[in-house]
Amino acid sequence: MYSVLAKSSSSSRLSVVARSLASFSTTASSAHQQPTISRITVIGGGQMGSGIAQVAATNKHEVTLVDVSQAALDRGQGYMAASLKRVAKKKYATDEQAQAQFVDEIMSRVSLSTKPTDAVSRADLVIEAVVENLKVKQELFAQLSKAAPAMAILASNTSSLPIGKIAEHLDDASKRRFIGLHFFNPVPQMKLVEVVRTSEADEAVVESAVAFVKAIGKSPAVCKDTPGFIVNRLLLPYMMEAIRLLERDVASAQDIDTAMKLGAGYPMGPFELCDYVGLDTIKFVVDGWHASGEGLAGNPLFAPSKKLDELVKQGRLGVKTGKGFYDY
CATH class of the missing domain: 1.10.1040.10 (N-(1-d-carboxylethyl)-l-norvaline Dehydrogenase; domain 2)
Incomplete structure (x- = not known):
C-alpha cells in the first residue's frame, strides 16, 4: 500500500556509528564509510517482492527471490519478465534484439529459491515482503536472523505493522540491524521508499539502507516507527x-x-x-x-x-x- 531521525548528541552518534561498523566487521577507516550492499535476498515472490527484486537487479545487484513453492516463484518471475519487457519496449522501441538482451541481462541477476535460510546465508540485505501477519513475520525473522550473516541488514516491507513488534523477540544484535523498507506499488514506477527506524536500530544501518535506496534509483524518506509511518x-x-x-x-x-x-x-x-x-x-x-x-x-x-x-x-x-x- 501507499506508507526524523532520532535526536542525539554528536558524540553519542559517532559512538553508535563506530560500534555499528565494528559489529559489521568492515575494514572501513572512518564512521562515514558504510558496508557495501551488493547481494539482496527478497522473501516473498508476489507483486511487491518481485518488484523489489526487479529494481535491485536492474541496478546491478545480485538478487535471490524466495517463496514457498516453485509455482509461486514462477509467477514472480513472470511478473518481472512482463514488467521488464514493457521497459525494454520503451527503451529500445525498434530493436527487438536489444529488448531481449536487456530483459535477459537483468533476469540473469535473479536466482530463485524455496529455502529461505539457505537464500540469506550470503546476503548483505534481507527484505521481507510476505503476508501482513505479525506472527508470520515474527516466525520468519526468528529463522532468518540466525541464518543470515552477522553483518546483514534485516528489513520488512510492511505497510501497517510496527517494525519494533516484528523484531521484538529477536536478540539485541538482530534488533540493531532491523529496519523497515516500505516500498510502494508498483515498485518499478513508484520513487518513494520509507526507511523506518526503530529506537534500537544502529545509525550505520539506517545510513546504509538510505544509500541502498538511492543506489536503486529511489528516493528515501526516513521516519520513526509509528503507525502508518508517513504516507x-x-x-x-x-x-x-x-x-x-x-x-x-x-x-x-x-x-x-x-x-x-x-x-x-x-x-x-x-x-x-x-x-x-x-x-x-x-x-x-x-x-x-x-x-x-x-x-x-x-x-x-x-x-x-x-x-x-x-x-x-x-x-x-x-x-x-x-x-x-x-x-x-
Whole structure:
C-alpha cells in the first residue's frame, strides 16, 4: 500500500556509528564509510517482492527471490519478465534484439529459491515482503536472523505493522540491524521508499539502507516507527473521510474524485485510490489501528465504516476483483 531521525548528541552518534561498523566487521577507516550492499535476498515472490527484486537487479545487484513453492516463484518471475519487457519496449522501441538482451541481462541477476535460510546465508540485505501477519513475520525473522550473516541488514516491507513488534523477540544484535523498507506499488514506477527506524536500530544501518535506496534509483524518506509511518498515516484518514462524505450523501464518489483531482491536483481521487489499494486492505489496517494502534486506538478518524464493511462483505474489493466503489 501507499506508507526524523532520532535526536542525539554528536558524540553519542559517532559512538553508535563506530560500534555499528565494528559489529559489521568492515575494514572501513572512518564512521562515514558504510558496508557495501551488493547481494539482496527478497522473501516473498508476489507483486511487491518481485518488484523489489526487479529494481535491485536492474541496478546491478545480485538478487535471490524466495517463496514457498516453485509455482509461486514462477509467477514472480513472470511478473518481472512482463514488467521488464514493457521497459525494454520503451527503451529500445525498434530493436527487438536489444529488448531481449536487456530483459535477459537483468533476469540473469535473479536466482530463485524455496529455502529461505539457505537464500540469506550470503546476503548483505534481507527484505521481507510476505503476508501482513505479525506472527508470520515474527516466525520468519526468528529463522532468518540466525541464518543470515552477522553483518546483514534485516528489513520488512510492511505497510501497517510496527517494525519494533516484528523484531521484538529477536536478540539485541538482530534488533540493531532491523529496519523497515516500505516500498510502494508498483515498485518499478513508484520513487518513494520509507526507511523506518526503530529506537534500537544502529545509525550505520539506517545510513546504509538510505544509500541502498538511492543506489536503486529511489528516493528515501526516513521516519520513526509509528503507525502508518508517513504516507499511510496521512492517507488513511483522507480515504476514510471521503467514504464518510459518501455515507452522508454529501456527493457521489465520482464527484468527490473529480473535486480532489481538479481542486487539489491529485492524480487519483480517493475512491479510485481505495479501489486500487484494495478495500479489504484498507479495512484490515483501519480496524487494527482503531482497536490497538499505538496512540490511535479509539480515534474517530479510524472508526469502522458501514459502507466499507458492506463492500468487503460483498467481495467488492476494488480493481483486483473487478468491482469496488466502481466497476472495472
